[in-house]
Amino acid sequence: MESRGKTRLIRISVWVAVLSLLLAVVSSLATALAASAHTELRSMAxxxxxxxxxxxxxxxxxxSEPVSTRFAAVTVTDGTGATVTDGxxxxxxxxxxxxxxxxxxxSYAVTYRVVSEDGHPVSGRASFSVHLERTSATAPATPAPSPSGTSAAATATPGAPSGTPSPIASAPRGVTPQPAVPWALAGVIAAAVIGGIVALGRGRPRRR
Structure with missing residues (x-):
C-alpha cells in the first residue's frame, strides 16, 4: 500500500510539472504574438x-497597418527647434x-504619434538633412581681336548644373516574418506527452 501511494504521488508530480511547462510555453508564445501584432513604422520619405x-x-x-484619422500627430523641427510643419x-x-x-x-527632426485601429498608440522619432545643390554659371568669354581689325562677339553658354537632384526614396516595405508557432507548440506538447508516458512507465510497480 505504501509503495502504491508513493507511485501515485510521483505520477501526480510529473503531470503537474508537465502542465506547468506547457502553460509557460503557451504564455510566452501568446506574449510574443501580441507584441509582433502591434502597428509599426515601415518607411518614411x-x-x-x-x-x-x-x-x-x-x-x-x-x-504596417491602417491608423486612426483622429489622433495622428507629426511634428518637424529644424536645428533651432522651430516648427516647419504646414497645417x-x-x-x-x-x-x-x-x-x-x-x-x-x-538637419530636421521628425516626431510622430499615431493610434492604430485597435487602439494601440505608436510613437517615435526620426531625422533627415537637407543640402540644396547650387547651379554655377561661367562668365562670358572676352572676344579676341581678328587679324583684319574686326572682332566677332563670342557667346558663352552657361554651365550645366553641377549635379542632378537625387529623388527621395522611401524604404521598401519589409515583410514581417511569421513565427513558426504551430510547429514549436506541437513539438513542446509531443515532448511533454512522451515524458509523461515514460515517467508513468517507470513508476508502475513490477509484478513478481
Missing part, C-alpha cells in the same frame, strides 16, 4: 538619416502625410 538635395515639401510616414497631417489608410514649409539647408 525622406528616409530617416538621409540627405535630400532638393527641399521636400512633405513628410510621408507609412505604417495638420492627412491620413489615408496606413499612410500619414505631413505638409512642410520651405526648407533650407540643415
Amino acid at each position: 525622406p528616409a530617416s538619416g538621409s540627405t535630400a538635395t532638393t527641399a521636400p515639401t512633405q513628410v510621408v510616414l507609412t505604417f 495638420r497631417p492627412t491620413v489615408s489608410g496606413a499612410t500619414v502625410t505631413q505638409p512642410l514649409r520651405a526648407l533650407r539647408d540643415g
Whole structure:
C-alpha cells in the first residue's frame, strides 16, 4: 500500500510539472504574438538619416497597418527647434502625410504619434538633412581681336548644373516574418506527452 501511494504521488508530480511547462510555453508564445501584432513604422520619405538635395515639401510616414484619422500627430523641427510643419497631417489608410514649409539647408527632426485601429498608440522619432545643390554659371568669354581689325562677339553658354537632384526614396516595405508557432507548440506538447508516458512507465510497480 505504501509503495502504491508513493507511485501515485510521483505520477501526480510529473503531470503537474508537465502542465506547468506547457502553460509557460503557451504564455510566452501568446506574449510574443501580441507584441509582433502591434502597428509599426515601415518607411518614411525622406528616409530617416538621409540627405535630400532638393527641399521636400512633405513628410510621408507609412505604417504596417491602417491608423486612426483622429489622433495622428507629426511634428518637424529644424536645428533651432522651430516648427516647419504646414497645417495638420492627412491620413489615408496606413499612410500619414505631413505638409512642410520651405526648407533650407540643415538637419530636421521628425516626431510622430499615431493610434492604430485597435487602439494601440505608436510613437517615435526620426531625422533627415537637407543640402540644396547650387547651379554655377561661367562668365562670358572676352572676344579676341581678328587679324583684319574686326572682332566677332563670342557667346558663352552657361554651365550645366553641377549635379542632378537625387529623388527621395522611401524604404521598401519589409515583410514581417511569421513565427513558426504551430510547429514549436506541437513539438513542446509531443515532448511533454512522451515524458509523461515514460515517467508513468517507470513508476508502475513490477509484478513478481
